[in-house]
Amino acid sequence: MEVIDLISITTFCTHYNVPTTFINQLEDYELIEIVVSEQDQYIKVTQINEVxxxxxxxxxxxxxxxxxxxxxxxxxxxxxxxxxITSLNNKLRLYED
Known part of the structure; x- marks a missing residue:
């Protein structure tokens, strides 16, 4: 995975003013995935909204x-x-028409 799809946990925590331990605890509870690359920890950009x-x-x-x-x-x-539910409604419309 390219680093371009990742954000450093340190940068993220500095920007949002949260401790890095919070992010590590989220990983402990398996709520997010931390990627380690070249001894730095990152989270995926796609996970930012969830975090x-x-x-x-x-x-x-x-x-x-x-x-x-x-x-x-x-x-x-x-x-x-x-x-x-959305998927089932779409299938149902096919039979109604």
Missing amino acids: EKMMRLHYDLNINLEGLDAVYNLLKRVETLQSE
Whole structure:
């Protein structure tokens, strides 16, 4: 994977003013994936929106990491179910026409 698709955890944490331990804890709970390249730690650019959501839940709503894990997994499940409903509705329209 090219470094262009990654952002340094140090840079990310400096920009958002969060401790690097928070990002490491998110990886411990398997909520994000940290990529190690040349002894630096990175997160994928595609994960930034998800990390921002988790930061808001944790810091703005004071949800601990265990609760964050539960909430995040439930939100992912809701997104999956919504996608499935959309797909089924599209298939149903084919039979209705």
